[in-house]
Amino acid sequence: MPVTSTTKVKAGPRERLLETATRLFYAEGVNSVGIDRILAESGVAKGSLYSTYGSKDGLIAAYLETRRDRQTLRIAEAIEKVDDPRQKVLAVFDAQARLFAERGFRGCAFVAASAEAPRGGTIDVATAGYRDWQRQMFLELAEGLGAEDPAALARQLHLLYDGATLSMRLDRDPSVAGDARAAAAVLIGA
Amino acid sequence: MPVTSTTKVKAGPRERLLETATRLFYAEGVNSVGIDRILAESGVAKGSLYSTYGSKDGLIAAYLETRRDRQTLRIAEAIEKVDDPRQKVLAVFDAQARLFAERGFRGCAFVAASAEAPRGGTIDVATAGYRDWQRQMFLELAEGLGAEDPAALARQLHLLYDGATLSMRLDRDPSVAGDARAAAAVLIGA
DNA sequence: GAAGCAATAGACAGGTCTGTCTAGTGGGCT
DNA sequence: AGCCCACTAGACAGACCTGTCTATTGCTTC
Numbered sequence: 001m002p003v004t005s006t007t008k009v010k011a012g013p014r015e016r017l018l019e020t021a022t023r024l025f026y027a028e029g030v031n032s033v034g035i036d037r038i039l040a041e042s043g044v045a046k047g048s049l050y051s052t053y054g055s056k057d058g059l060i061a062a063y064l065e066t067r068r069d070r071q072t073l074r075i076a077e078a079i080e081k082v083d084d085p086r087q088k089v090l091a092v093f094d095a096q097a098r099l100f101a102e103r104g105f106r107g108c109a110f111v112a113a114s115a116e117a118p119r120g121g122t123i124d125v126a127t128a129g130y131r132d133w134q135r136q137m138f139l140e141l142a143e144g145l146g147a148e149d150p151a152a153l154a155r156q157l158h159l160l161y162d163g164a165t166l167s168m169r170l171d172r173d174p175s176v177a178g179d180a181r182a183a184a185a186v187l188i189g190a
Numbered sequence: 191m192p193v194t195s196t197t198k199v200k201a202g203p204r205e206r207l208l209e210t211a212t213r214l215f216y217a218e219g220v221n222s223v224g225i226d227r228i229l230a231e232s233g234v235a236k237g238s239l240y241s242t243y244g245s246k247d248g249l250i251a252a253y254l255e256t257r258r259d260r261q262t263l264r265i266a267e268a269i270e271k272v273d274d275p276r277q278k279v280l281a282v283f284d285a286q287a288r289l290f291a292e293r294g295f296r297g298c299a300f301v302a303a304s305a306e307a308p309r310g311g312t313i314d315v316a317t318a319g320y321r322d323w324q325r326q327m328f329l330e331l332a333e334g335l336g337a338e339d340p341a342a343l344a345r346q347l348h349l350l351y352d353g354a355t356l357s358m359r360l361d362r363d364p365s366v367a368g369d370a371r372a373a374a375a376v377l378i379g380a
Numbered sequence: 381g382a383a384g385c386a387a388t389a390g391a392c393a394g395g396t397c398t399g400t401c402t403a404g405t406g407g408g409c410t
Numbered sequence: 411a412g413c414c415c416a417c418t419a420g421a422c423a424g425a426c427c428t429g430t431c432t433a434t435t436g437c438t439t440c
């Protein structure tokens with residue numbers, strides 16, 4: 001019986017590769033990290049990487065998928081925890097603040113990965129999917145608020161969220177999430 | 191007498207290199223474009239590049255400097271053109287909208303360049319300088335508005351500007367500048 | 381006309397990267 | 411016991427990169 005992810009005794013090459021790749025890709029960028037380093041630090045043979053993920057691109061895709069799942073789950077949970085439509089919006093920015101406060105957080109993985117990615121490639125597609133999810137989330141939140149133009153409000157809230165994301169990446173100042181929350185409060189109060 | 195930049199008859203290697211590098215770096219990213227392509231497309235010899243700019247890094251620095259000058263000049267002009275403090279703020283977002291509407295615009299050059307740049311390197315330093323200029327500009331605008339907490343308002347406006355910048359890069363939709371302007375109008379009206 | 385200098389053209393070194401391929405090893409299942 | 415297969419270890423090919431170095435050309439100035 002193959003060892004599954006729930007078993008802690010020993011992780012297989014697939015899990016070790018993904019764990020190491022996630023750590024290195026996120027810290028230093030997908031282009032800066034070569035597979036040799038991932039192999040060395042994970043203790044996996046090169047052949048296993050190519051039989052499991054097919055290519056470096058495949059490993060990158062798996063990496064982005066886990067980041068996306070982590071993020072969407074985190075935000076969905078924060079939204080579900082409260083009932084008031086306004087509180088739901090603020091909960092998103094609170095979740096962002098908690099994310100920014102995490103040790104080792106260095107900005108959104110998708111922003112970093114997509115910056116130098118060739119158009120139409122693996123990273124581009126994964127990023128577009130993540131953006132779609134975000135857009136849909138903000139739209140549902142804005143509709144829940146009963147705004148007269150939910151689509152416009154959703155775009156503005158998304159703008160604040162994006163602004164905090166970019167600012168965090170460029171300035172490395174987690175407090176920006178608080179500013180985004182404050183601005184969001186003004187927008188949904190108006 | 192050496193030919194200066196005002197003379198249109200023939201541009202020297204320095205100008206041709208910078209022009210070609212700007213075009214390619216901006217379109218495809220500083221890491222994706224090798225010097226061989228810049229040399230081939232500009233018709234300049236490799237020796238001239240290294241005697242003029244010292245290294246690829248030096249060329250990148252010159253590229254970012256011209257982008258920065260272009261941007262700061264553009265925004266400063268837009269601000270000076272109007273007198274009303276509120277109109278000055280909106281003028282910044284109007285300038286952003288015009289920038290986004292330009293043919294071939296693909297998002298902020300600094301965001302793209304800094305995404306995969308090593309910390310503390312040439313790109314990082316240039317980006318930090320540009321960020322400082324932006325922060326100062328928004329602070330002066332907020333102070334001109336006579337807000338009770340100019341620093342907080344400046345950060346929120348900057349957030350909207352950043353949000354539009356990131357959204358433009360990820361979604362390639364120039365209309366986002368209009369959303370940023372609308373949200374800014376709400377913030378400075380409150 | 382001669383000298384000097386900037387620029388061209390391109391070979392070359394030394395490094396990095398992805399991906400392929402071969403050989404050996406060890407544990408689990410029949 | 412014996413077989414199978416996943417995995418390890420690492421050499422290798424082929425491509426690309428930056429930066430150096432040499433030889434040559436052509437313009438400018440003395």
